[in-house]
Amino acid sequence: MQKHEMKNLPTSVPTEIRCNCCGKVIPLQNGIAMQDFFHAEKTWGYFSQKDGITHSFDLCETCYDRIVSAFAIAPSENE
Numbered sequence: 001m002q003k004h005e006m007k008n009l010p011t012s013v014p015t016e017i018r019c020n021c022c023g024k025v026i027p028l029q030n031g032i033a034m035q036d037f038f039h040a041e042k043t044w045g046y047f048s049q050k051d052g053i054t055h056s057f058d059l060c061e062t063c064y065d066r067i068v069s070a071f072a073i074a075p076s077e078n079e
Contacts, residue, residue, distance in 0.1 A: 001058060002039075021063035038064045 001020050004012035013031035018024065027034040038059040044050035059067065068075060 019060035020057040024060045
């Protein structure tokens with residue numbers, strides 16, 4: 001979950017980033033995350049129970065690794 005503060009329209013700077021899973025705070029310095037994290041955003045479309053709703057969340061690397069390790073098919077990796 002990210003909280004933003006409007007500095008100069010239309011730019012916003014994150015003031016807080018928290019892992020939606022464990023609640024860990026991702027450290028920021030001048031609006032820049034000092035640890036990497038996973039951000040997901042999905043706008044649901046037709047043929048779903050959530051048509052038109054947008055969900056977004058952030059995961060710290062630890063929670064991302066734990067969740068992905070439970071996948072039946074691992075995510076593809078590219079370097």
